[in-house]
Amino acid sequence: MYFPTIDFGWLGNGNLIGMMAVLHVMINHAVAIGGSILVVSMEYIAIKRGNEQLDAFAHRLTKYILIITTTVGAMTGVGIWFTTTVIIPDAIGSLLRIFHWAWFTEWLVFVSEVILLLTYFYTWDKWRGAKKRLHFKIGIALCVMSWVTLVIITGILAAQINPGNWVETLSFWDAFLNETWVPSTLFRTFAAITLGVAVLTPLTSLVMKDKKDRHLVFRMFGKWLIVSVPLMIVFGTWYLKSLPDKAQTLVVWATGMSDYAFIIINVLGLLVIFILGVTLLNAKPKFPLVLAIFTGVFSLALIAEFEIVRENIRKPYIIYNYMYGNGTLVEHTEKLKKEGALANSVFASVKEVTEENKIEAGEQLFRMQCIQCHSIDGPRKSRVLTSRAKDWSEEALAGFIPNMHEVRDVMPPALMNEEEIKALAAYIHAAVSEANGVKNEEEQ
Secondary structure, three states: OOOOOOOOHHHOHHHHHHHHHHHHHHHHHHHHHHHHHHHHHHHHHHHHHOOHHHHHHHHHHHHHHHHHHHHHHHHHHHHHHHHHHHHOHHHHHHHHHHOHHHHHHHHHHHHHHHHHHHHHHHOOOOOOOOHHHHHHHHHHHHHHHHHHHHHHHHHHHHHHHOOOOHHHHOOHHHHHOOOOHHHHHHHHHHHHHHHHHHHHHHHHHHHOOOHHHHHHHHHHHHHHHHHHHHHHHHHHHHHHHHOOHHHHHOHHHHHOOOHHHHHHHHHHHHHHHHHHHHHHHOOOOOOOHHHHHHHHHHHHHHHHHHHHHHHHOOOOEEEOOOEEOOOOEHHHHHHHHHHOOOOOOOOOOOOOOOOOOHHHHHHHHHHHHOOOOOEOOOOOOOOEHHHHOOOOOHHHHHHHHHHHHHHOOOOOOOOOOHHHHHHHHHHHHHHHHHHHHHHHHHHO
8 A cells, every 4th residue: 555565476475474484483482592591401400510511512502592593593583574574564564653662672672682692602611610600690681581572572473463452542551461462472482492492302312422411401301391391282272262263263274284183283293292301301311313303393393383373363464453464454444445446555556447457457456455465376375376266267256356355254355446356357367367378388
């Protein structure tokens, strides 16, 4: 509406945001939060036992946490801002306005986190004797700041799916202190620790040579894991119950699994992780490395699943009951249906549909209202129109578009007038026909 549109074509705008977000969350949860907690726990054991070798190993792990957090972690964090800003600027603009002071505070906390991480790593060998306790306290402060970053960002993300009374009151606190904030924060906290254990267990098994030290670390990992997994289940269940009713019904759909597969895969996966915790707690001289690797892979898949579900159960909104997934305000629905989307778009070069510009107008409408989720072609067949609209006539598309939100309630309504609906149908039909035609020629 108020910004130019950018189409990433075959890759898909929604896919790009999803990939960047999942990668960042994996790194942030497993390394910055979970990894920091585990390394500081490791240093505590080393101080308590006067174990210089274990202390050196914790220092070594901190180096990797520092490198990964300040490179890939930071770049994917900026990548989320970049991709979401160019793809859905209306939504990001709204979140910045609603949560201005929350973002400002989070940036201050993040800077403090980076400073603490740098201090923690570079003073490791310098602060000995009496200063070693101070160094450990720096580590605790690092963990706290990492967690506070999670707390703030989760409040903002949770408000997208359950903003409480904010739509009526426009109060910052109504949005931030929403029903899903606490359970979501606690779920993510223990998921981060679980991820950290899942990632560091196979690494420790392969790198740490001293059996006694390895057993000490494994016992510590096991203690964290047998506490974190049950709490993750408890707070995950609480989180699901705090979602809007419609969002709850979309959880399994968002994973792309059947009800049966969803239950079996998640229950068995969490059970295997808990079994790993029990195995580590016993500090067996040997345990199956395959179990640790499976736990790592499944844990990363679990947090990816959580992020995908969180994004999809908001549909058809991007900010629940306030803004649709294509960045259009709910309150503008009737206005756009009456006056047209093109006439109300700042950057549309076509303001009114004619027979001569129908395809061009349709393409601009597609970019304005569809590409946030859909593309003409691409890797995700459930979202590409070469699959979804194949063999549809232009007339069938024109009849479906104004009713699509009733047939599929995850779709927003067509926020355009009748002539624009016909133009969009004409463009989709032409683009899909062309794309499928090219495919057929290549196959021949």
